[in-house]
Amino acid sequence: MALSRSAKATLVGAVALSAAVAVLAFQRVRHYVDEDPRLCLACHRASPEFGLWAEGSHRSVACQRCHHSRPEEGVAMLRAFVAGGRPKGKHAEVVIGACAECHFSHDPRWREVVRSPGHRVHWQERKIACVSCHAASMHGFAPVAAACGSCHPGHAVGVHGMESLHCFACHTFIGDGERLRPTRRDCLRCHAARGVQAPMDADAAPMKMDCSSCHRPHRPAAEALAPCSACHRPEDLRKGGLHASRGHGLCLDCHRPHVWVADPSRCGGCHPRAAEHAKGKACGACHGFAGVATPPWPAVPGPAPGARGAEGSPPGGERP
Numbered sequence: 001m002a003l004s005r006s007a008k009a010t011l012v013g014a015v016a017l018s019a020a021v022a023v024l025a026f027q028r029v030r031h032y033v034d035e036d037p038r039l040c041l042a043c044h045r046a047s048p049e050f051g052l053w054a055e056g057s058h059r060s061v062a063c064q065r066c067h068h069s070r071p072e073e074g075v076a077m078l079r080a081f082v083a084g085g086r087p088k089g090k091h092a093e094v095v096i097g098a099c100a101e102c103h104f105s106h107d108p109r110w111r112e113v114v115r116s117p118g119h120r121v122h123w124q125e126r127k128i129a130c131v132s133c134h135a136a137s138m139h140g141f142a143p144v145a146a147a148c149g150s151c152h153p154g155h156a157v158g159v160h161g162m163e164s165l166h167c168f169a170c171h172t173f174i175g176d177g178e179r180l181r182p183t184r185r186d187c188l189r190c191h192a193a194r195g196v197q198a199p200m201d202a203d204a205a206p207m208k209m210d211c212s213s214c215h216r217p218h219r220p221a222a223e224a225l226a227p228c229s230a231c232h233r234p235e236d237l238r239k240g241g242l243h244a245s246r247g248h249g250l251c252l253d254c255h256r257p258h259v260w261v262a263d264p265s266r267c268g269g270c271h272p273r274a275a276e277h278a279k280g281k282a283c284g285a286c287h288g289f290a291g292v293a294t295p296p297w298p299a300v301p302g303p304a305p306g307a308r309g310a311e312g313s314p315p316g317g318e319r320p
Contacts, residue, residue, distance in 0.1 A: 029078070032078075034064050034074065035062050035064055035065075036062065036064075037062045037063045037064070039077060039078070039081060040063040040064075040067075040092075042081050043080075043081075043086050043087075049139055052139035053139045056139050056141070057141060058139070058141065061102075063092070064092070065098070065101070065102075066094050066098045066099075067092035067093065067094055067098075068092065068093075068094075068095050068098065069091055069092035073087070073091040073092060076088075076091070077091060077092075094131055094135075098130075099130040099131075099134075100114075100123075100130075113174065115176065116173060116174045116175055116176075117172055117173065117175065117177050117178065117179055117180040118171070118172075118173030118174065118180055119173070119174075121180055128151075132147070132150075132151075133147040133148075134147075148167045154218075155167075155218045156218075157217045157218060158217075158219075158220060158221055158224075159217045159221065159224050160221075161194075161196075162217055169190070170182045170186070170187075170190075170217075172186070181210070181212065182210075182211075182212070183210065184208075184209075184210050184211050187211040187215075188211075198257075198258045199256065199257075199258050199259060200258040200259055207260055213226065213231070214226050228251045231295040232251075232292065232295060233295075236292055236295075237292055239292065240289060240290065240292030241287075241288035241289045241290055242287055242288060242289050243289055243292055247270065248289075253266065253269070253270070254266050254267075262284075262289070264282050264283050264284065267283045
């Protein structure tokens, strides 16, 4: 029996309406599975991780933004939710790149870290997953010093006055700088704020190498200061006039730390009649110490053996 024109129009309208309802229902279900945290809370509301999420810095972020489930996992969770049970097995793990979707997106709502020295070295160059440092505890994203130690063992600072400092006090992980290692100005600024003044002008000092060329805070206390011979080779010193003399074997007897230019007044400590002998002349006017080869600077030691390099350098080398 042929349908009338009005019946056909009614049937087509009913089919179209059913299709629209089906599409809308599918979109709502998909949104619920992919974007609505209430799906997760049906099982996890009483779990400690929910409390941490609800009180943490990511509480405005739906679970699914970080925990990406495969389609079959989403269907299994929805089926378990409808049946009033729990899905079996692990599901919706955090995938590599989930953090970058927000923190590398240039979205002003999120802290941008893509240009920071620490993330450049660790995430971009070393391909270390964000959760390796930022997930020491469930939904606790603040990095702790222990996270650094997992890849850099034995790098705790033992120098008196610095032993309680977090790694980031010296290593500028977040910021717009280019280096993860502290610069000489970083060291001097921090020491000045604590009343520890080195006898030098940061800009007028005769030597411009980094503080870590001589100061190695990650070494044991007995090795925290590098010997002068680490840069000035003994064979070069022997070519430097009176530097070759046995009586001049201890550099700090004549050279004041951080200034390094030999102070003529110190000659009198070993030569009590020097002033009378010199008759007003500087000791160096007659007694030559010139000729010592200038070593290449900066002489910045590398990371500890087996540790990941701090500036993208390969593992190996010495601890600063």
